[in-house]
Amino acid sequence: MKSVPNTPQSTTPKVALFVTCLVNQFRPNVGFAAITLLEHAGCDVIVPKAQTCCGQPGYNNGLRNAAIETAKSTIKLLEPYDYVVLPSGSCTGMLSKHYPALLSDDIAWKRRADSLSSKTWELCQFLVECLDSTLPTHSNLEGKTISYQDSCSCKRELNNTSAPRQLINQLCNGSNLVELKDPESCCGFGGTFSVKYPDISERLVSDKTQDITATGADILVSADLGCLINIAGYTSRAEPVPFEVRHIAEILANNLETPSMTSGSKK
Amino acid sequence: MKPGKPTSPETQSNPPIHSETSSNQALFFKAKSSEALLDDTLQQALKKAQGGFIEKRSQAIADVENFDSYKQQAQLVKNHTLDHLAYYLTQFEENVTKNGGHVHWASTPEQLNNIILHICERRDAKSVTKGKSMISEEANLNAALEAAGIDVTETDLGEYIIQLAKEPPSHIIVPAIHKTRQQVEALFRETHDLGERDLDNIAALVDEARLQLRQKFLDADVGITGANMLIADTGSAMVVTNEGNGDLTATLPKVHIVTASIEKVVPDLESASAILRVLARSATGQPITSYTSLFSGPSGIEDLDGPDEFHVILLDNQRSQMLGSPFEDMLKCIKCGACLNHCPVYSAVGGHAYGWVYPGPMGSVLTPLMTGLKQSSDLPNASTFCGRCEEVCPMGIPLPELLRQLRNKEHEDHLTSWKTRFSLKGFMWGIQHPRVFHWITKTLRMILANSVLTRLLEKHVLTSWYSSKELPKNYSKGTFMEQYQQDSKQKKSKQKKS
Numbered sequence A: 001m002k003s004v005p006n007t008p009q010s011t012t013p014k015v016a017l018f019v020t021c022l023v024n025q026f027r028p029n030v031g032f033a034a035i036t037l038l039e040h041a042g043c044d045v046i047v048p049k050a051q052t053c054c055g056q057p058g059y060n061n062g063l064r065n066a067a068i069e070t071a072k073s074t075i076k077l078l079e080p081y082d083y084v085v086l087p088s089g090s091c092t093g094m095l096s097k098h099y100p101a102l103l104s105d106d107i108a109w110k111r112r113a114d115s116l117s118s119k120t121w122e123l124c125q126f127l128v129e130c131l132d133s134t135l136p137t138h139s140n141l142e143g144k145t146i147s148y149q150d151s152c153s154c155k156r157e158l159n160n161t162s163a164p165r166q167l168i169n170q171l172c173n174g175s176n177l178v179e180l181k182d183p184e185s186c187c188g189f190g191g192t193f194s195v196k197y198p199d200i201s202e203r204l205v206s207d208k209t210q211d212i213t214a215t216g217a218d219i220l221v222s223a224d225l226g227c228l229i230n231i232a233g234y235t236s237r238a239e240p241v242p243f244e245v246r247h248i249a250e251i252l253a254n255n256l257e258t259p260s261m262t263s264g265s266k267k
Numbered sequence B: 001m002k003p004g005k006p007t008s009p010e011t012q013s014n015p016p017i018h019s020e021t022s023s024n025q026a027l028f029f030k031a032k033s034s035e036a037l038l039d040d041t042l043q044q045a046l047k048k049a050q051g052g053f054i055e056k057r058s059q060a061i062a063d064v065e066n067f068d069s070y071k072q073q074a075q076l077v078k079n080h081t082l083d084h085l086a087y088y089l090t091q092f093e094e095n096v097t098k099n100g101g102h103v104h105w106a107s108t109p110e111q112l113n114n115i116i117l118h119i120c121e122r123r124d125a126k127s128v129t130k131g132k133s134m135i136s137e138e139a140n141l142n143a144a145l146e147a148a149g150i151d152v153t154e155t156d157l158g159e160y161i162i163q164l165a166k167e168p169p170s171h172i173i174v175p176a177i178h179k180t181r182q183q184v185e186a187l188f189r190e191t192h193d194l195g196e197r198d199l200d201n202i203a204a205l206v207d208e209a210r211l212q213l214r215q216k217f218l219d220a221d222v223g224i225t226g227a228n229m230l231i232a233d234t235g236s237a238m239v240v241t242n243e244g245n246g247d248l249t250a251t252l253p254k255v256h257i258v259t260a261s262i263e264k265v266v267p268d269l270e271s272a273s274a275i276l277r278v279l280a281r282s283a284t285g286q287p288i289t290s291y292t293s294l295f296s297g298p299s300g301i302e303d304l305d306g307p308d309e310f311h312v313i314l315l316d317n318q319r320s321q322m323l324g325s326p327f328e329d330m331l332k333c334i335k336c337g338a339c340l341n342h343c344p345v346y347s348a349v350g351g352h353a354y355g356w357v358y359p360g361p362m363g364s365v366l367t368p369l370m371t372g373l374k375q376s377s378d379l380p381n382a383s384t385f386c387g388r389c390e391e392v393c394p395m396g397i398p399l400p401e402l403l404r405q406l407r408n409k410e411h412e413d414h415l416t417s418w419k420t421r422f423s424l425k426g427f428m429w430g431i432q433h434p435r436v437f438h439w440i441t442k443t444l445r446m447i448l449a450n451s452v453l454t455r456l457l458e459k460h461v462l463t464s465w466y467s468s469k470e471l472p473k474n475y476s477k478g479t480f481m482e483q484y485q486q487d488s489k490q491k492k493s494k495q496k497k498s
C-alpha cells in the first residue's frame, strides 16, 4: 500500500464515513459495504454519530443561509479525522467544492472548509487514487454484465470516471463491464428537480433506461444513490424489470445478499 | 455604468422595464413543458437535431490542438472588455460617427422599436428585410413594424419559416429547429403559390425560399441585421451567417440598421477573431461560419453599392444592471447555443416551453434578469444541475451557479410556494438537530415499511414522485445509523464477555 499522505506511516488512517442521508434512509447495506472496503484497505473507520445530511436540498433550493449553517456544523463534526469518505459523488462535491464556495466570505471558516475539502473523498476515488490499496476480489458476479453510470457530479465535479471502472474490473472476477452509448447525459434525478418536474424527469430516466437496457447489462451500478433511486424507481414498474440496480460499493465488497433496488416495490 | 447620450427624444423618458410587447410566457414553463413532451412531431425534430449538434461540436473541438487555450483567450477578451465597457462603447460610437454612421442608445426594447420606426418613417419605408437578430426578438420588433403598416421579411431561412408559421424562435441559432421537413413543406404549400412543384427534399425547400426572398431583397427600403460583435476601434458591426442573407440585407437597401446589445462590443479585430475561433465551433461545429462580414458605415463616394444611411442601435435592456452584479458573467455570453444543445431539459422540451426569446440554461438565467423573476420563476428551477452547460460553454459561464443564485433570490423574495418553503426550512432545521433528524428518519423508515402508510404517502405527499416511480424498499431492520449503533453495541458486549 502506498503511504497515506499527511499521516504518520505507523498509524492506520482514521477515516470518517459520512454515509449520506439517502444511504441512511434507503440502503444501509451501502454504508456497511463501504466500511468493509475501507477496513480491507487498512483504514480505521469511524462513523460520527451526529452526522445528518450535507445540506444540498437547501443549498440547491435557495436556502443559502441554512446551507451555511449546515456547512459549519458538518465541518466541525468532521475536522478531527484524517479523511472523510462518502459513498456518493454528489455529497462529496458538496463538502469539497460547495462548502468552500459558501464560506468564501469568512476567512476563518473558508480556511476550515478548504482543509476539510482537501481530505474529503468519494469512496472509489479514495480507494484508488489516495490509498492505491489491494482489496480482496470475488467471483460472485462471474459471467455477469455490469453497466456503470457516471453520476454528473462524479464526472463533472470530481473528474472521477476511471476509479470506479478500475475497481469493478479488478475486484469482480469474470464480470464484463459495458459502456452506455451516451454516458454523458443526466438520468433526470437532479434532487428536488425530480419532484418539481416529474414528467421531464420521467422522460430523461426513460431515455437512460433504454440506453442501459440496450447494453444487455445484468446489473446497473453507480456511485450515487440519488441516480440509482431514480433509475430503480422507474424500472421497478417495467415488466419484466430489465436489470438489477445496485450501488457500486455493494458489488465491490461482495455485499450481494440484499436484493436489487428494483425488487420489492409493489406494482 | 449607464451608456448615456440618448440620441432620440424617445430615449429620454423612463418607461417601466418590462416590455409588454415581448409577450413573456415564461410563467407557463411547467404546463408548456408537459405539452411539449406529448408532442410527437416536436419530439422527433428535437431528437434528430440534438445528436447532430453534439457530435459536430465535439469533432470540431477534437480537430484543434488546444481548444481550452482558445476558450481562455476568448474569455480574456470579454473580461477585459466588460471591465472597460464604457470606454469601448464610447470608442465604438466615435468611430461609427467618423465613418459617417449614427449610433443610438436604447435603454428599453420600446425605445429601440421607436428609433427604428422613426427612421423608417423618415425614409418613407414600405418594406423591410431582416437578417437574424435576437435583439429585435427581445423588442418584438416585427410586430411593431407591422403595426406601422410596414412589410417585414425575415431572410434567415429558419427565421423565414417561423415568420410564416407565426411562431417565435425556439433556438437562438436554429430558430426553426422544432419543425420537421414535412412541416416546412406543408407551410410553404399553404403560404406560397407553388402549383404542382415537388418540394420533397431539403434542397427544393431552400430553392423555394430563395426564390421568394430574392425579390424581397431587391425591393426592401430598409435592411435590419443583428451583430455578433461590434468592433470598437474600427466602428464596424460583425455579422456571421451561413446563408449570406445578412450581406444582402445590409447592402441592397438604402438604409442599414444594426441592432445590438451593449455587451457585444470588443476592442479590435484581433479580439474579435479570438471569439470567432470558439463561436462557430461551439455553435454548429464549424471552424468558421460560411460568411463573416464587417459593416462599417454607409457607402463612400467610390463604392458602387451599399446603403446611404448606416445606423447602430445599442440596446441595454437590463444589461447595465448586470454589470458589477453577481450575474455579470452572463454578459460574456456569445449566444453560441452550445448550452441549449447539451441541456437535457432543453432537449426534452424544446425552446417554446421557456416562453421568451432565450431558452435553455442561458435563457433560464437571462429571462428572469430581463423580464423579472416573478414572471419566470419556474425557469431557474428547470435544471437538474448536471453541469453539462457549464462544461461546454466556451465562455466558462457558471450557469448552474447563476441559476442557484436566482433560486436564492426566489426564496428570499418569497416567490416559492409556502409548502416548498415550509418543507425545505423544516428539513434544513432537522439536519441541524441530529437527534431529531435520526428520530424522523427512523419514523420514516417505519412508515415506508408499512404498505398502508406508504399508500397514503403515495396518494397525498409524494404524488409527483410516484407518478412514474417507486421508492426503493429498505431491506434492513432500521436506518443505517440504527443498525450501525446496534452492531457496535453487540461488538462491545461480545468483547466484554470474552
Ligand code: SF4
Pocket: B282, B332, B333, B334, B335, B336, B337, B338, B339, B340, B362, B389, B392, B393, B394, B395, B396, B397
Ligand atoms: S451561455 Fe455559454 S454556451 Fe450558452 S449560449 Fe452563451 S456562450 Fe454559448
